[in-house]
Amino acid sequence: xxxxxxxxxxxxxxxxxxxxxxxxxxxxxxxxxxxxxxxxxxxxxxxxxxxxxxxxxxxxxxxxxxxxxxxxxxxxxxxxxxxxxxxxxxxxxxxxxxxxxxxxxxxxxxxxxxxxxxxxxxxxxxxxxxxxxxxxxxxxxxxxxxxxxxxxxxxxxxxxxxxxxxxxxxxxxxxxxxxxxxxxxxxxxxxxxxxxxxxxxxxxxxxxxxxxxxxxxxxxxxxxxxxxxxxxxxxxxxxxxxxxxxxxxxxxxxxxxxxxxxxxxxxxxxxxxxxxxx
Numbered sequence: 623x624x625x626x627x628x629x630x631x632x633x634x635x636x637x638x639x640x641x642x643x644x645x646x647x648x649x650x651x652x653x654x655x656x657x658x659x660x661x662x663x664x665x666x667x668x669x670x671x672x673x674x675x676x677x678x679x680x681x682x683x684x685x686x687x688x689x690x691x692x693x694x695x696x697x698x699x700x701x702x703x704x705x706x707x708x709x710x711x712x713x714x715x716x717x718x719x720x721x722x723x724x725x726x727x728x729x730x731x732x733x734x735x736x737x738x739x740x741x742x743x744x745x746x747x748x749x750x751x752x753x754x755x756x757x758x759x760x761x762x763x764x765x766x767x768x769x770x771x772x773x774x775x776x777x778x779x780x781x782x783x784x785x786x787x788x789x790x791x792x793x794x795x796x797x798x799x800x801x802x803x804x805x806x807x808x809x810x811x812x813x814x815x816x817x818x819x820x821x822x823x824x825x826x827x828x829x830x831x832x833x834x835x836x837x838x839x840x841x842x843x844x845x846x847x848x849x850x851x852x853x854x855x856x857x858x859x860x861x862x863x864x865x866x867x868x869x870x871x872x873x874x875x876x877x878x879x880x881x882x883x884x885x886x887x888x889x890x891x892x893x894x895x896x897x898x899x900x
Contacts, residue, residue, distance in 0.1 A: 655876070661869035673870045678846050679855060683874070686852040689763055690831035693770035698824040701778025702816070708779075709786040723780070726773045731836025738769055739841045761843030766851065769838045770831040777830060778823030785819040818890045825886040832879055 665673065673679070708720055726734065742749040742759040752759050759765045789812065797807045835853040842849040852875055859868035 658869050658872055658876070661866055662873045665866050665870055670870050673867045674874050678850070679852075679871060681847045682850050682852045682855045685763060685766070685849065686832060686875075687878075689766045689851075690770055690828055690834075693767050693774055693831050694824050694828035696767075696771050697774045697778045697827045698820055701775055701823060701827075702782050702820055704775075705779045705782040705786055709783060723776050726776055731773065731834065732840070734772060735769060735837040735840035738765070738772065738837065742768060742841065760841050761845070761849060763849060765841040765843075766838050766849065769841050770834060773834055773837055774827030774831050777826035778820070781823035781826065782816055782819045785816050789815055814893075818893050821886055821890040821893065825883055825890075828886075829879055829883060832875060 662670065704723065708716065708723075739746075739760055741747050742752070742765055744750065744753045744758065744760065746760070749759050757764075759768060793811050794807050797811055802810070833853060835851075835857070838851055839854055842851060842854075844850055844854055852871065856868045856871055859865075859871065
C-alpha cells in the first residue's frame with residue numbers, strides 16, 4: 623500500500639492561521655476601538671448626549687456626511703468611466719494615466735490639501751475663473767467635495783477595473799448579434815456584472831471621506847457651523863484636553879460608518895446573489 627504523502631501547505635493550517643488573524647485584528651482594530659468606547663463611557667449619559675448633540679457638532683456631522691456622500695457618488699460615476707476607458711481602449715499614454723489614478727494613494731494628504739487650496743483659491747490658477755463667474759470653491763463646502771473626490775477616486779477605479787477585465791465579452795457579442803443596442807448591452811449585461819464592484823468602490827470612497835483630515839483642513843477654511851468637518855472638531859477637542867468629548871464624537875461617527883457600510887455590503891450581497899441566479 624502506497625504511503626500517502628502529506629499535502630504541503632505554503633501557509634500554516636487553519637487553526638494557526640485563524641489564531642494569527644484574530645490576534646492581529648485584535649491588536650490593530652478591536653482593542654483601539656474598544657478603548658475608544660471605554661473612554662466615551664467615562665461621560666454620563668446626559669453629558670454624552672449634550673456633547674454629541676451640540677449645535678456645532680451636529681453641523682459638522684451634516685457637512686461631513688453630505689460632502690462625503692456627494693464626493694463618493696461623483697467618484698462612482700466618473701471612476702467607473704475611467705475604469706472603462708482604461709480597460710476597453712488602447713491609446714498612447716495609457717500606462718501613465720493608469721499610474722496617475724494611484725497618485726492620491728501616494729501623495730501625502732496635507733500636500734494634496736495645500737495644492738488644491740492653491741489651485742482653487744480665489745486668486746488661484748483655476749479658482750480665479752470660478753471667482754469671475756461668482757462661484758467660490760476654496761473655503762466652502764464645494765472645496766471640501768473637491769478634496770474628498772480627489773482622495774476617493776482610486777477606490778472606485780481599482781474596484782471596477784479588474785471586474786471589467788474579467789468580464790466575458792461573448793455575452794456582449796451575442797446580444798449585439800441579436801440586435802441589442804449599445805445602451806441595452808450596457809444596461810442589461812455589463813452594468814449588472816460590475817454593479818457590485820461599483821458599490822464596493824463607493825463604500826470605500828465614502829468611508830475614506832468620512833475620516834479624511836489632511837486634504838480638507840486647508841481648503842475648507844475651518845469655519846465653525848459652516849466648513850468645519852468632524853475630524854477637525856475631534857482634533858480641536860483633543861487640543862483642549864477634552865479626550866472624553868473627542869471619543870464621544872468619534873463613537874457616533876464610528877457607529878454611523880459601521881451601520882452604513884453594513885447596509886451597503888448587504889445590498890452588494892443581494893445584488894451579487896441576484897446576478898448569479900440570473
